Amino acid sequence: MPRFALLLFLASLTTTVFAHEKVADDMARAANTFTASLNAEQKTKTLFPFESEERVNWHFVPRERKGLSFRDMTEAQQKLAHTLINTGLSAQGYRRVNDIISLEDLLFEIESATRTDPKDKASVRERRNPAKYHLSIFGEPSMKSIWGWRFEGHHLSLNYTIKNGHLLRTAPHFFGSNPAEIRQGPRAGLRVLAEEEDHGRTLAASLNDQQWKQALVSEKAYPDILTGNSRKAKTLEPLGLSTADFSESQTTYLQQLVRTHLFRMRPEVAEDRWKEILTEGPLHFAWAGSRKPNEPHYYRVQGKSFLLEYDNTQNNANHIHTVWRDFNGDFGDDLLRQHLEQDHGLKK
Template identity: 35%
Template sequence: MTSPRKHALEVTLDRRVDPQKASPRQTASEMAEAAIDWLGSLDREQRVVAHYGVPAYNAEAEAERRRWFYTPTDHGGLTIHQQSPAQQRAAMRLVATGLSMAGYVTVATTMGLENILDRVEGFIARFDRERGRDPGLYYLRVFGEPGGEQPWGWRFGGHHVSLNNLIVDGVLVSTTPCFMGADPASSPLLGEVLNRPLGRVEDMARELVRSLPPELSHRAVILGKAPSDLVTANRTVVSDGDQVIPLVGIWRDEEFPDKEEQAKLQAVSDAFDANCGLTPEDHVQVAYRTVPKGLPGNAMNPSQRELMFALLKSYFDRVPSSVSPASDYDDAALDNVHFAWAGSTEPGQPHYYRLQGPRLLIEWDNTQRDANHAHSVWRDPEADFGLDVLARHRARDHA
């Protein structure tokens, strides 16, 4: 049997290949090479934390693979802190294989924002950690054997980052959920300019909703108030009727060992929910539904449709072009994408939006910290984590 290392090296992407012409198989090959190199650099103790079982054939590993977070909690895996500089470089090389250049810059910037947030909050310890806002607490974990015959994948995550990738039969088949956030969403740079890692992702949606005439705006704006967070949160599977999960519920462990710290988190969570002011009826109104809410693309004029496509592309462009679904969104596909907004349309005010269509769910919110704390996620409600491909793979193996 061909060893995983040899198999991966045999199919390694030629460095001269134009990345714009790469295929999902070539991208998976790059991932396999990078993952093998990273795992090979680790000692036995590190590998116990960094390397888990084969997806779909190890129930514990598969359950862990499908857990994801965007809070500053334990995301599962080997942290940047736990690695030498050379290992960190190898880890970030693997992360880069799953992102476009713009996506990589955004993730790296988000990690760096932890230093800014630490200053904003007064350099205090938080969340039962020695350093609550810590750019070294980003976690990488590989599932299965990279480049081998069985499915394998990897996850990278920390505060405001969650990247989830699955490879089956040597092809990158899933890149969702894909979460990116920014806190602060806007902060000053020298020369009186602003650092806004997700600025255009916010601005294009606002431009779209404000471009709508009253009769269409009424359909797009589903609620005058914004929920305190993403409606579907970090659920493994999204379901009809899902509502906002309080912040305190989006952590790996139910409670911190330090009861005082747990009480602080509960107070912050309660304040977020109170500030948004949603009634039970409001939560129902903004809840996720399998039948999309909002304004469909077929009701928009050409310039609005063009703007909606640009907004979609700002999410799809997070990943390498070889696996971006942007080219699938022709006029017929755009007809079936619904755009929904909640909250104020004024800049600087709390707001939320959703883009939803067949095998598509995008959510954005910027409500916390006086609307200077952004969350955004791209999901496939039918097949996050590549569950559809894994099911077919298992069925084939047991046929």
């Protein structure tokens, strides 16, 4: 390798390491500041061993969860929790998180509008409660350990794993929106995941007849993302249209689509992951359902190391689910495997 090229490579590597360390340091500081504000009972709800099975017990439906919920925090603690949440996201990602949480109040208004019994309204309020989002920390946050944290509630699951202050994984991460578009009231027109839908449609609409035949894997959209809340990401058959058969403009559309999902995460880390994806060879784009607006549809993009899924079928195609999975990196599986091999003598 020429000396100049080698220097550029080393500079890029140094920048990447520094970026990961900066993110990990931000997270550790925010996590420790948050936990320092908690009383003994709150810590019992928040803190888990890194090896706990709870770390991989993720979901995205409105159900009871472990972890400390916002309704069990003081206002000051909620602000500290948001500081931690913000360390893992880009500006647009953090905005999406807050918009998704705010939709719980809208769902409460819609679902309680016809209820006359106060007990029924109270039941709906319990189910559709923007304070029912939970924060959990696994292991001891530091720059010299393996640890992780999760923020989760209805239509959100953000999972992070850090090792020795510089290796970071941000999967699985789930963003959903119900409704996908608010169609009446003072917030009419808000589409929390608009780019995720629009970039997918742009790419699908650009395909010629032959390409469309390859990309369309089902005339009917699937009722939900196919991977669900599986512990380990399912390696789906790479059906659909290979990017090797894309035009230059279609490649640009596909890259915009993938980056929209990926760059909801902290941009320094997302950029590094994006560079990895670019070296992995062709991606596959698959579509199911209709290309017409307001009709059920589904798409996925699959590469060697990742899968992103998008589904909009529920509530008359006005209810979006999206997920990003890393085949080897979900919940830091690759980092944990390295740790066991290097530090505990586990054979490969």
